[in-house]
Amino acid sequence: MTAEFGNGAASAFSAHAARALDHCERAEAPQMLLDAIGSVVPYAFAMSVVYHRDGPPDHVVDTFTGRAAKQAMQLYLEGTYILNPVYNAYLAGLRAGVHRLRELAPDNYFSSDHYRQFKVRRQDDEELGYLTHGWPAGMEEVVIAIELPQGDLGEISLYRQASRGGFAETDCALLQAVEPLVGAVYRRIWQHRPRRARQGGRASPLDHLLEDFGKGKLSPRECEVAHMILKGHSGESIARNLGISITTVKTHRQNLYAKLGLATQQELFSLLIRSLQEKDALLPERR
Missing domain, CATH: 1.10.10.10 (Winged helix-like DNA-binding domain superfamily/Winged helix DNA-binding domain)
Structure with missing residues (x-):
């Protein structure tokens, strides 16, 4: 741990991370890892998915409460993930690390009205300019990206109310300090989940999302x-x-x-x- 932690936070993180590692084969392990992260950098809510290049993402864990938010998570998994800068950054070769969502979004992101057909709605005060229906509004997002075997990528997203200051630079520094261990524990957890998680998933007809778009007509x-x-x-x-x-x-x-x-x-x-x-x-x- 670094000097930035303080004894209490360091002890809490170590205890939660060790518990997640000891129980990495159990369904509760991802939540244990979120608890470890939250002991260092508290969040309003969090979610984690794993992205693949040959299909839709797998849900790992979320702390959403309420029917609307749970439905929003399902909508994300079924389709709106293809608009997310994290997913598109993954396709472009995103590496492990801590990233603010707004840093991953390209300029002019989501400037047209096509969002209506993706079960999202225009929301100018959101970081991305849109919001999946039912997703909690007014949040700032920080992402921990975790490289996984077979070219997959794990995403742990933490959310805080932007109106309350969101995430400070010191928060990101703390997440960067724990990111290597978080990644190591996450990979151990994922070792016990890939086959089981993928069996129930709906196969996607997309191959890298846009790979076929324009082929045969465009150079x-x-x-x-x-x-x-x-x-x-x-x-x-x-x-x-x-x-x-x-x-x-x-x-x-x-x-x-x-x-x-x-x-x-x-x-x-x-x-x-x-x-x-x-x-x-x-x-x-x-x-």
């Missing part, structure tokens, strides 16, 4: 640009990430719009939604 570079637009990147961000000029980005965007018979970014989002629904990748909006 490889045009597909890259289309995928980044769909993930919320601005022209400047695309140019920066792909190492090309903004003029070249604009040319690729014009060409891919023409090839797909589109005129606007909103039409591009709508085309993605239709393709996902045709593959049964998203459930239709419940009325």
Whole structure:
């Protein structure tokens, strides 16, 4: 432990972490690990999922209470996870560590109205600009990312009310200090869960979410640009990430719009939604 902890917090964290490790094969182990984290950095609520490149995420644990919040968690697992910057950062190669959610979200994230078809609603005061229906509002989120075998990624997300200050830099520093041990315990817990967790999951027709979108109609570079637009990147961000000029980005965007018979970014989002629904990748909006 570092000097930043204090004896009480260090003892509580060690005790909870050891308990989770000793009982890593039990269903309660993930909650024990959350208890260990909460003894160092208290949170309003927390959740954890494991992301895969070949299907939807597995639910590990959450501290949500109430029917609406539990339903929101289910909606997330069924579809809205594909909009989450953590998931998209995972597909782009996110490594283990502590991350503020707003640091993972690309600029211009979720600026169009396509959110309505993903069982989410526009919420300008949210970090992402949207909220899954039923998800607790007004929260700031900090993520502990944990690298797992077979290319999977564990996410532990902690939430606090943004109006009460959210997470301070000292909180993030404490999480960074315990992150290696948290990751080690999480991996031990996950060793006892993958086969059981995946057997009950609904197989996803998506392969890396956008891999098939635009294939056969667009060039490889045009597909890259289309995928980044769909993930919320601005022209400047695309140019920066792909190492090309903004003029070249604009040319690729014009060409891919023409090839797909589109005129606007909103039409591009709508085309993605239709393709996902045709593959049964998203459930239709419940009325």
